[in-house]
Amino acid sequence: MSPAHCPERERPPARPGKSAGARIALLGMPNTGKSTLFARLSGVSARTGNWPGMTVELASARVLLGARMVELVDLPGLYSLLGTGEDERVTRDFLEREPLSALLVVIAAAEIERQLPLLLQARALGRPMVVALNMADEAQRLGVRIDTAALAEELGAPVLLTSARNGTGLAELKRALANVARSSPPQVADAMVAAPIGSAAFEAEVGRLVERALDVPHLMPQRLTDRLDAWLLHPWLGLPLFFALMWLLFQLVYGIGVPLQDGMDALIGAAKTHWIAPAVADWPAPAASFVLEGLVDGVGTVASFLPIILVFFVLMAVVEDSGYMVRVAVLTDRFMARLGLDGRAFAMQLMGLGCNVPALLGTRVMRSRPQRLLAMLIIPFSLCSARLQVLVFITAVFFTPRVAPLVMMALYTVSFLVAFASAAVWKRRHGETEPLLLEFPPYRVPTLRALAHQAWTATASFLSGAAGFVLAGVLIVWLLTHLPFDAAPAGPDTLAGQLARLVAPALAPIGIDSTLSVALIFGVVAKEVVLGGLAVIFGTNEAGLGPALAQSLTWAQAASFMLFILIYTPCVASLAAIRRESRSLSFTALAAVWPLAAAWTLCFVFYQVARHFV
Amino acid sequence: MTLDSLTLGSSARVTQLDCEPAWRERLAGLGLLPGCRVQLIQRLGRRGPLKLRIGRTEFVMRSAEAAKILVEPLEPA
Numbered sequence: 001m002s003p004a005h006c007p008e009r010e011r012p013p014a015r016p017g018k019s020a021g022a023r024i025a026l027l028g029m030p031n032t033g034k035s036t037l038f039a040r041l042s043g044v045s046a047r048t049g050n051w052p053g054m055t056v057e058l059a060s061a062r063v064l065l066g067a068r069m070v071e072l073v074d075l076p077g078l079y080s081l082l083g084t085g086e087d088e089r090v091t092r093d094f095l096e097r098e099p100l101s102a103l104l105v106v107i108a109a110a111e112i113e114r115q116l117p118l119l120l121q122a123r124a125l126g127r128p129m130v131v132a133l134n135m136a137d138e139a140q141r142l143g144v145r146i147d148t149a150a151l152a153e154e155l156g157a158p159v160l161l162t163s164a165r166n167g168t169g170l171a172e173l174k175r176a177l178a179n180v181a182r183s184s185p186p187q188v189a190d191a192m193v194a195a196p197i198g199s200a201a202f203e204a205e206v207g208r209l210v211e212r213a214l215d216v217p218h219l220m221p222q223r224l225t226d227r228l229d230a231w232l233l234h235p236w237l238g239l240p241l242f243f244a245l246m247w248l249l250f251q252l253v254y255g256i257g258v259p260l261q262d263g264m265d266a267l268i269g270a271a272k273t274h275w276i277a278p279a280v281a282d283w284p285a286p287a288a289s290f291v292l293e294g295l296v297d298g299v300g301t302v303a304s305f306l307p308i309i310l311v312f313f314v315l316m317a318v319v320e321d322s323g324y325m326v327r328v329a330v331l332t333d334r335f336m337a338r339l340g341l342d343g344r345a346f347a348m349q350l351m352g353l354g355c356n357v358p359a360l361l362g363t364r365v366m367r368s369r370p371q372r373l374l375a376m377l378i379i380p381f382s383l384c385s386a387r388l389q390v391l392v393f394i395t396a397v398f399f400t401p402r403v404a405p406l407v408m409m410a411l412y413t414v415s416f417l418v419a420f421a422s423a424a425v426w427k428r429r430h431g432e433t434e435p436l437l438l439e440f441p442p443y444r445v446p447t448l449r450a451l452a453h454q455a456w457t458a459t460a461s462f463l464s465g466a467a468g469f470v471l472a473g474v475l476i477v478w479l480l481t482h483l484p485f486d487a488a489p490a491g492p493d494t495l496a497g498q499l500a501r502l503v504a505p506a507l508a509p510i511g512i513d514s515t516l517s518v519a520l521i522f523g524v525v526a527k528e529v530v531l532g533g534l535a536v537i538f539g540t541n542e543a544g545l546g547p548a549l550a551q552s553l554t555w556a557q558a559a560s561f562m563l564f565i566l567i568y569t570p571c572v573a574s575l576a577a578i579r580r581e582s583r584s585l586s587f588t589a590l591a592a593v594w595p596l597a598a599a600w601t602l603c604f605v606f607y608q609v610a611r612h613f614v
Numbered sequence: 615m616t617l618d619s620l621t622l623g624s625s626a627r628v629t630q631l632d633c634e635p636a637w638r639e640r641l642a643g644l645g646l647l648p649g650c651r652v653q654l655i656q657r658l659g660r661r662g663p664l665k666l667r668i669g670r671t672e673f674v675m676r677s678a679e680a681a682k683i684l685v686e687p688l689e690p691a
Contacts, residue, residue, distance in 0.1 A: 029643070079643025113669050114645035225672075226655060235659035330663055330674050367636070435637050435679045439644060440665065440672040 022181040023071040024130075025094065027122055028106030029115050030077035031441045033134045035059075037106055037164035038074040039453075041174065058090070066178030070101070076364075081121050081193040086364055092193050095125055099186035102128040104177065109139035109146060109161065113210055117202045119155075126190030128183075129157040130176050136161040136169065138442070144214070151213040165447060225442040229327065238331045245324075249315055250408075257308030264307050265542055268300040272541065286485050290478060293489075293539050298474035298532035301542040305389035305531070310458055312385055316354045317454040323441045325350065333436060339420060340427030342436050345375040349419060352382030356570065360577040368434045374423055376578055377591055380570035381419035383412055386466070386527035391562050393531055397546040398558045411566055418567055418598060426594075466526055469572070473522045473529030478536045480518060490515065490537045510603035511557040511611065512564060520564065526571050556610040560603045567599035615687065618664060618680035620654040626685035627651055633682055644673050651688065 028034040042061030059074040075094060076087035095103075103122055107115045112133065123129060133139070133146060152159040158176040162169035195202060232241055276296055280288040319325065325347045333343030344365065352359035359379045366372040383391070391411055395404045480496035487493035492501070492514075499521065500514030507517050519533035535541060538548040549558070569592050570578070579588040620626055628650050631638055645668045646652065655672065656665035663674045 079640065111669075111671060114671055117642075229656060229665065233656060233658050233665070235662060238658075326674075330658060333663060333676070334659075435640075436663070436674070436676050437637075437640050437644070437679075438674045440674060442672075 021071055021186070022068060022101040023073065023099065023186055024102050024104050024177060024181060025073045025075055025100055026104045026106055027075050027091070027118070028077060029079055029108070029118055031439065032077065032106045032108040032115070033164045034077055034106040035074060037132065037134055037162065038072060040164050040167065040170055042072055058094070065174055065181055068181060070177065070181045080118060095122065096189050096192055099188050100127055101184050101186050102130060102177070102180040104130050104132060106132050106134050109133035109136045110144050112144070112146060112214065113206065116206045116209060120202050120205055121193060121195060123155070124191055124195060125193065127187070128180050129155070130173070130180055131155065131157055131159040132162045132173055133159060134162050134164055137163045137166060147213040147215070151209065154209055154212060165450065228443055232324070232327050233330060242328060242331060249319065252315055253308065253312045257311040260307035260311065261304055265304045268296070268304060269541065269543060272296050272300070286482065289482065293536055294475055294478035297535040297541045298478060299471060301535040301545065302470050302474070302528045302532045304542050306462065309385045309389065309462070310455055312388070313354055313458040314451055314455050318446050318451070320351065321444055321446045321450065323443045326438050326440055329438055339423035340374055341371060341423055342434070344438070345378070348375060348379055349382045349416070352379045352384060354385055356380050356382055356384050356574045357577045360574060360581060363581065371434060373582060373587055374426060376582060377426055377594065378419040378423050380574050380591065380595060381415050381422065381567065383415045383566060384527070386571065387565055390527060390530045390565055394549065394558055394562050397549050398555055411562065414563070415566055418602070422594065422598065466528060469526035470528045470532060473525045474532040474536060477518060477522055477529070477533040481537055489539055496537070509607070510564065510600060511560040511607040513557070515552065516561055520568070523565065524569050524571060526573070527565070530565060554611070556607055559610065560607040563606055564599050564603045567595055567602060569596045615685060616681045617652065617683040617685050618677040620685065620687065622654055622657060625651055625653040625688045627688055628683060629686050630684040632684070644671055645669060652685065
């Protein structure tokens with residue numbers, strides 16, 4: 001699943017025919033383990049997801065195969081090359097126009113019977129092929145036996161059994177790829193994609209291939225999946241079980257994450273007192289303050305939440321890889337249909353709990369543009385991990401440990417309610433229903449290796465992406481609160497003080513005072529900045545920030561501040577994703593302004609009522 | 615009869631798909647073509663979505679769409 005924050009992935013532009021290097025494209029249906037295979041072959045961290053069509057960007061990597069560098073391109077997972085969706089169009093264009101040495105067709109071995117038509121459709125383009133029958137372990141478990149030699153003979157292409165998850169068959173696959181890259185220079189397609197996947201010719205051909213090479217048990221054993229689905233999709237029990245599972249997930253996040261966070265905290269604190277503070281003791285005051293209050297306090301406060309975020313990401317990845325997300329989409333479909341969406345939008349919202357950006361990209365599986373826009377409008381309301389750390393922190397300051405989980409629960413509830421209400425408001429303009437068709441992969445238990453991979457991917461992408469934003473945001477806040485140097489830090493005469501005066505008329509009615517407003521403004525860059533910014537503004541570290549906040553804010557102000565952070569303008573990375581995906585500036589503006597207006601209105605009502613009770 | 619009116623656990627052969635090309639293509643991607651054998655595994659509430667199986671593929675569609683797919687029930691094997 002997705003990284004701790006929202007770096008935009010590089011999309012290498014499809015280069016014109018001049019490039020002479022060997023290039024092999026991976027083609028396959030969703031849920032074939034294609035992206036995992038790509039990651040295994042390329043050794044880079046490509047993200048994988050169980051959600052159909054999760055691989056939405058063309059990831060590519062240069063890999064040494066045999067004696068030469070070969071460029072591998074991971075095409076979106078799709079069922080047919082003739083479909084009308086964006087993925088299909090992109091893939092079709094790519095396959096018809098780009099020079100390729102060969103296609104690596106990835107097939108879920110257990111599903112070979114219904115995946116062969118896609119292979120036949122691609123074969124009509126006239127390129128050399130290598131066929132990987134992936135997830136061979138699952139096929140074996142289901143008792144599906146495939147005569148690869150016979151299949152290779154029929155198809156005129158090497159056919160290999162692989163399991164990207166366990167790493168079996170990869171050496172043989174690499175050899176086959178090296179062979180084909182050596183013997184066939186890159187060429188453009190001979191033909192255009194023509195035959196639809198359900199054509200009689202394909203059906204007959206598949207029948208013949210299956211007859212020759214496949215030994216499939218006639219009767220399915222009653223799989224555990226069906227028994228699990230009977231409970232998890234039960235008309236009455238399904239939703240309660242879903243809530244129970246989510247509750248369990250959050251208990252686990254805190255159970256594992258909080259001790260880790262305390263450890264991290266102690267570590268950073270110790271480093272500051274014993275190591276960094278003595279080192280900068282002789283420096284000029286502004287420089288020492290910059291290091292201690294800007295770098296260590298600001299960034300350290302954000303870093304102390306890293307463990308909890310990572311635990312969260314790994315657990316969300318488990319849920320996503322398990323195949324349960326698709327079930328949740330079905331459970332919530334009827335409700336979401338009333339809002340002009342379908343169950344997939346709810347599943348995306350859940351994915352957005354980690355980071356909104358991958359969830360926004362995930363909306364590409366929606367074929368109807370109005371529906372996709374509506375989904376993109378509500379996904380940023382998902383309480384992502386960046387906002388989570390701010391809210392967890394403030395909740396811990398203002399509420400007792402017994403009440404805090406309930407407050408967090410309430411915040412999650414509010415975030416979903418605001419999302420649903422927004423969908424209801426905008427559905428006339430953006431909503432549209434399309435038929436729902438969700439493939440149900442069997443449930444999967446993630447391997448330890450996959451978990452480690454997810455944890456690493458999340459860390460790496462946080463460090464490479466969000467860390468930069470956070471550092472920049474926190475340092476800007478430090479500068480604003482310390483310039484000019486002769487003014488009292490964070491006082492009314494600093495740049496920050498002037499900025500706060502500027503926005504005070506808008507923020508005072510919702511109980512957000514000048515000290516907090518600067519943090520909020522830079523929170524739009526990345527929500528993690530809010531906490532780091534607060535630490536800088538109050539001139540303290542994570543441990544000192546709590547008491548400082550408790551002293552300067554009333555309960556109603558703190559709650560209003562949390563509500564505002566929960567709902568207001570999405571971060572820069574989310575807005576950039578929305579702009580890219582919607583290709584509409586006016587829609588992006590709506591996605592930026594609507595949450596701001598909603599946040600202000602809600603906070604205004606809340607604060608004006610609540611302040612009379614405290 | 616139509617796909618949504620199958621009894622739980624029973625199988626049928628698809629005879630006709632009354633739908634637009636894009637939707638037909640998506641169904642075909644899952645192997646749902648005229649002549650194929652489909653089994654109703656689970657019904658998620660009255661008039662709720664249906665969990666279906668073709669070969670080893672399982673998928674879910676809403677009853678409303680299933681009502682547009684004509685099938686011929688098969689005797690239990």
